[in-house]
């Protein structure tokens with residue numbers, strides 16, 4: 001049996017779609033909506049019974065301080081060890097992302113898996129093209145004001161990462177002990193994004209962005225340095241794909257990856273339509 005955690009999240013839903021129709025898949029989520037789904041909440045040990053599970057697709061449960069995220073992943077892996085799960089497939093962060101604030105919990109989890117007696121596969125996911133559409137969203141006049149400098153991001157379509165995760169989860173033995181880098185094949189910067197949507201790119205400073213994020217009052221305290229740091233790492237040229245030696249995306253997909261620019265354009269178009277309604 002394959003159990004997918006975080007099945008209600010954006011990545012998890014796409015993975016569930018990839019695995020639809022199989023009778024050996026259980027969807028784990030904090031909020032089950034049907035009897036086919038099982039309650040799995042890493043913050044609640046009573047929900048972590050993985051009896052009968054052969055392969056656990058552990059979708060990282062970010063969105064928290066490091067100690068919170070680490071405790072979640074540790075709880076999930078420990079429960080898998082207790083239940084006799086054979087293989088854990090973990091969605092991590094690309095190898096060029098070590099300067100990102102959220103890298104630490106991913107690397108901790110990779111190390112935890114490396115010390116586990118269970119078989120494992122690590123999917124080092126690049127940043128989503130959908131996420132790029134969020135941090136480089138154009139204003140109403142088409143201006144992208146973001147502190148990306150001349151930096152570019154090798155963003156990857158979330159659906160492609162879901163397809164890879166599903167493929168690996170159904171044949172885990174073939175991928176045991178492997179660490180796969182999964183990043184976009186073409187890096188995108190502010191100018192390319194602006195050209196694609198008929199807008200303009202106006203680089204701004206990290207300081208101004210930090211003030212804007214804080215002032216908007218929507219980010220939790222730990223999220224402010226995470227977001228500002230993400231811009232900084234992209235601007236610093238660390239996430240343009242050049243630091244990745246062996247990008248496994250195309251091989252594991254078995255087809256051409258979806259262009260990140262296409263995803264960006266689609267997200268921006270959808271946001272514009274929603275704004276008009």
Ligand SMILES: NC(=O)c1ccc[n+]([C@@H]2O[C@H](COP(=O)([O-])OP(=O)(O)OC[C@H]3O[C@@H](n4cnc5c(N)ncnc54)[C@H](OP(=O)(O)O)[C@@H]3O)[C@@H](O)[C@H]2O)c1
Pocket residue numbers: 005006007008009010011012028029030031040041042043059060061062063072091125126127128131158
């Ligand atoms: N590569 C990137 O660009 C990028 C961007 C953002 C986040 N991430 C990471 O990748 C993960 C998946 O991305 P996504 O797009 O699916 O994010 P998402 O839509 O925000 O979904 C995250 C999911 O994590 C699960 N989760 C949260 N707390 C949990 C807990 N205590 N126990 C078990 N599951 C928990 C939840 O699943 P249920 O609702 O089913 O319980 C939640 O819906 C994120 O959690 C984050 O760690 C990557």
